[in-house]
Amino acid sequence: MSSEYAEDPAVIKNLLQQTAQALEDQFRSVIFDQDRRAENIEFQVRSSQTQSCGFEIHGRIEFQGDLEEVLELLRASYPFQIVQASASGTEPTLIEATLSPWVLAPGWEKLGELPAVFILEIFVVEAAPTIPFPIPQTNSDPPQKVREVIFLIHGIRDRARWQALVKRILEEVQGVVVVPIKYGYFDVFRFWLPVWTRGAPIRFTQRQIQIGKNEYRVEKYSVIAHSFGTYTISKVLQQTQDLVLERLVLCGCIIPSDYPWEHLSGRINNPVINDYGTQDVWPFWARKLSWGYGDTGRYGFGRSDVMDRAHDKAHGDYFEEQFIRDFWKPLFETGIIQESQWEEQAPKPGWIMETLSFMPLKLILLAILTAIAIYTAMAVIH
DSSP states (O other), X not given: OOHHHHTOHHHHHHHHHHHHHHHHHHIIIIITTTOTTEEEEEEEEEEOSSSTTSEEEEEEEEEESOHHXXXXXXXXXXXXXXXXXXXXXXXXXXXXXXXXXXXXXXXXXXXXXXXXXXXXXXXXXXXXXXXXXXXXXXXXSOOOOOOEXXXXXXXXXXXXXXXXXXXXXXXXXXXXXXXXXXXXXXXXXXXXXXXXXXXXXXXXXXXXXXXXXXXXOOSEEEEEEETHHHHHHHHHHHHOTTOOBSOEEEESOOSOTTOOGGGGTTTBOXXXXXXXXXXXXXXXXXHHHSSSOOOHHHHXXXXXXXXXXXXXXXXXXXXXXXXXXXXXXXXXXXXXXXXXXXXXXXXXXXXXXXXXXXXXXXXXXXXXHHHHHHHHHHHHHX
């Protein structure tokens, strides 16, 4: 980035506005999630005489309760110092808090002299009086506004019972609706066979995603896919040019490592995440014994356009409550991508698997099947 571009006030202000919006979203959905005492949360960019870039991020919040309560909630996420204490009930308390790296806009690190802090006005207000008449015994909460739909796509030899667990956990996130897609039990024979058998699940998945888009009509659609479901969504993306995803999470992936992700530029708004397991043998055998599959669910993609996360997992181990809460829920709740350190600790692959990885097993298998077919035909003739 050139120095002229880096000093452009419009560029700086745009980065700050993106960061201010991320701050506001985090305050609403994380720090004060479902806390009705917090109201009128707002962050904006203002001109500043103290910041060298000429701008600062300024926020405000109204809180029904005690000042110490709101400060305690903030202290868990943002180090701060009180700049101005409230002199009366009508004046705000002013704090200066350190910006978290999780809310910084992309490209922030490329520009110098940007603010390291934001200013927050805290207005402590009295709670509204309770109205002294009976309240009907109905749910008075306003209907939740759907902001993101997550489609779940299962794999082979799977009745997709795990989808209920993922749905329950992810729908704890405000504004998220989870739609399980079940194309039916897909047996091993159809999985290995490279022709005639794979089209039906792909067409069914493509149709169900379109039905979900027509029903909800929101701005964000995402996908979590497992095993053969990863292969299915890779084909749907190639065949459906108007499908744009907010996020794509793969696990037990069998998409080939040379899949043309670059052709989907602009159609997946966040990095593709590939959760792969160093104990997972299914992707390895899928690549070695059939056509069109890859072993990226065991070894990762190893590419700049996919974020690989290694785990000490076998093929179906991702559907544990703790894993979903640790690695998937934060992604859809705050946009935070939790990193995994397992790849640094993982033991080296065994020599048998490493030796087999270099052998042309598909050709050997094909030769054996051909020989059996010829022998059988000759036996019938004689």
